[in-house]
Amino acid sequence: MKISEKIYSQLIFEAFKETDSRKQQQLISGISRLVLKNNDSTKLKKIVEFFEELVLQENGEIKVEFFLAKLPTVDEQQKLIADYAKLKKINPLKIRASFNENRELIGGIQIKTNGEILDGTILNKLIRLKKTLIS
Template identity: 25%
Template structure:
């Protein structure tokens, strides 16, 4: 039977939590051997991504990313950090893109920054798999599509 990356990550997390810190290295070693035996090493990157999601949920953290053509000012970053919980609350009442992961508002927001000169202006905010694209590039692409 083939297992998904999510199943591997969940199994590893459950075993990891049960073990004392001095035994966790051995757990990882056995896990890698298992992946090799089942020819699933190619899934390792995806397993790590799933483990990160589990970690964030278990620790009531929310990871968001902002991409802009230049580094945002400290004021802009503070505004965005304040905006993300409101997006969370709004989505919890609606489609629930974050609420499916969290039972209540996260305790802390981890904001990662990326620079992409191709955006021209504006920014993109990504939370989990939800993207808010307020970039000038996206607006120009949409404008081009409507005029064709």
């Protein structure tokens, strides 16, 4: 039976909610055997990512990835987090931010969270301009 990464992560998440440690261990062990039986070990990275999202959601937090051409300073990071929190009307303390350098972006910023991408990079603007000029 095909089981998606989201289903596996939901099963693990529910297993961790179990208060009895013995039962919790049995559930995790059973899920692990199921992953191996279905030859789904290649899905482990995605399973962990979805599990992390579930834990963050449970705590009322969100994971936000910032991509910039050059890594920002600590002050710039705090400003980016504060600006994003203001834009989305959420508490900045509820944001789990990561900052990534991608020199191909040339300049600007790309923000990824929960399947949503906000792209204000120069690279994206150049691509859109090229499409406009070609059509």
